[in-house]
Amino acid sequence: MMVDIGLVLAGFVVLVKGADWMVDGASRLALRVGITPLVVGLTVVAFGTSAPELAVSVTSSIQGQADLAVGNVVGSNIANILLILGVSALVAPLTVNQQLIRLDVPIMVGASVLLYVLAVDGELGLWDSALLAGSVIAYVVFLIHHSRRERNVAVIAEYEEGLSADAREPGTTGGNLFLLLIGLIGLVAGSQLLVTGAVAIARDLQVSELVIGLTVLAIGTSLPELATSVVAASRGQRDIAVGNVVGSNIFNILSVLGFTGLASLEGIPVSADALRVDIPVMLAVTLACLPIFRSGFVVSRINGALFLASYVLYLTFLVLNARGSPLVDMFQSIVLEGLLPGLLILTVVLFVREIDRERQ
Numbered sequence: 001m002m003v004d005i006g007l008v009l010a011g012f013v014v015l016v017k018g019a020d021w022m023v024d025g026a027s028r029l030a031l032r033v034g035i036t037p038l039v040v041g042l043t044v045v046a047f048g049t050s051a052p053e054l055a056v057s058v059t060s061s062i063q064g065q066a067d068l069a070v071g072n073v074v075g076s077n078i079a080n081i082l083l084i085l086g087v088s089a090l091v092a093p094l095t096v097n098q099q100l101i102r103l104d105v106p107i108m109v110g111a112s113v114l115l116y117v118l119a120v121d122g123e124l125g126l127w128d129s130a131l132l133a134g135s136v137i138a139y140v141v142f143l144i145h146h147s148r149r150e151r152n153v154a155v156i157a158e159y160e161e162g163l164s165a166d167a168r169e170p171g172t173t174g175g176n177l178f179l180l181l182i183g184l185i186g187l188v189a190g191s192q193l194l195v196t197g198a199v200a201i202a203r204d205l206q207v208s209e210l211v212i213g214l215t216v217l218a219i220g221t222s223l224p225e226l227a228t229s230v231v232a233a234s235r236g237q238r239d240i241a242v243g244n245v246v247g248s249n250i251f252n253i254l255s256v257l258g259f260t261g262l263a264s265l266e267g268i269p270v271s272a273d274a275l276r277v278d279i280p281v282m283l284a285v286t287l288a289c290l291p292i293f294r295s296g297f298v299v300s301r302i303n304g305a306l307f308l309a310s311y312v313l314y315l316t317f318l319v320l321n322a323r324g325s326p327l328v329d330m331f332q333s334i335v336l337e338g339l340l341p342g343l344l345i346l347t348v349v350l351f352v353r354e355i356d357r358e359r360q
Contacts, residue, residue, distance in 0.1 A: 004200040011194030012220045015052045018186020019224070023048035025179030032173065049244070050251040052221040055191035057256050060213075061264040065199055069260050070270055071213020072221060073252045074278050077112075078214075079222045080245045080252075081285045082311035087226065088233040088241040089304025096242050096293040103146075104246045105290055107139065111253040112286040116279050124268040129261025136254035194220070207322040210271055214278060214318060242299065249286070277332075281314060 026044045053076055060068035088094055114135070118128040194217065202212045225248055229241035261268050270279075285307075292303055320328040 004197045004204065007193045007197030008201065008216065008220070011190045011192070011197060012223070013190070014186050015055060015190030015194060015221070016224055018055075018183045018188075018190050019048055019051040020183070021179050021186060022051060022183025025176045025181075025183055028176040029173070029180065032176070047251065047255065049225065049248045050256055051187060052190075052224070053252050054256045054259060055187040056194055056217055056221060057260040058263045059188075059191040059195045061260050061268055063195060063199075065195065065209050066264075066269045067208060067210040067271055067274075068195060068198060068213040068217060069268055070257075070274055071210045071278070072217045073256050074274060074282050075214035075218025076222050077249045077252055077282050078278075078285060078314065079218050079311070080225060080249055081289060082307045082314070083219070084222060084226045084229050084245055085241065085299055086304045086307030086311060088229040089299045090301055090308065091230055091233040093301055094233060094241050094299040094304075096297045096299060098297065100243060100246055101290075101294055101297070104243075104250065105293060108246050108250050109286055109290060111135070111250050112283045115253050115257065116275075116283055119270040119275060119279060122270055122272070122275070124257060124261050124270060126261065126265065126267055129258050129267065132254045132258030133262055134258075136251065136258060139250065139254065205322075208271075208273070210273055210278070211318055211322045215315065242293065246289075277317075285310070 023044060026048070030044055053072055057069035057072050060066065060072065085094065114132070118124055118131070124132075198212045198216055199209060201216070202209050225244055229244055232244075233241050257268065292299065317328070317331055320331055
């Protein structure tokens, strides 16, 4: 067991560093050939935030552990909203840019609904994966076209904030290519270590690979976004956290599952448990974002506490279900049939009240 945990930890470190090096190398190369920081931020950096999830999911799918691939994406999206925004909002209330409400959040909701519709038959087939992958390409093209028409300096600066100081360093072409290559190797090696260790832990604990994907892999691959968002919130950059989460969730669904399905050639099976509980939970928390974000364009500390408490409840359910506890049915009824609908109704009521207040 200790060896397996060591593989997972080593995999996380190599995976995250590999993603950082790949993004920095690719960003520098793009800047050297004349691509603007704005476009680099919308493409290279945006894809880079989902690189760990993509590497893990592709590796899992190729090795026949489809539940890890699906669990990684669904679990990461749930963790991004409930854990990352929850912790970040507790540090400082988060500002929601109106651009997100008008464009990106509806796209995130649409991508989540599309995933559920495509997966409801128990599989993301090759054509389903092609649709997801094509959607993310169309989304990036639309973002670039939309951003080039943007004249607001503050909005343009926000688009470019994802580009780190290291990525802006010119470097040499050879050095940047080497950094890109080392980053790609790190992604492959880290994902291999991570998947191998995660599968072994699942077998040792006698829990499903889906649970490991929803917990260990999901939280681990979301740690870079968590660190970035918390630091940004603590420094007063309170609009970065929400943008990071929304963008990451869109790319996780469209690019990670899309390209993973294409890489596997046989599609990605989606388990009944994921369709019954986890994907609906992801869809519910995603839908809840629209009224919460729209209410005053702020994610308050109260919202953050509710997000974090909801994530604890969700993890509790996963643990009880994995252990076959007799309490799981009661817990599921309370959460899925009582608490979750209640929270959704509350957020809709608050949303309607906010709209009425603005009209008066």
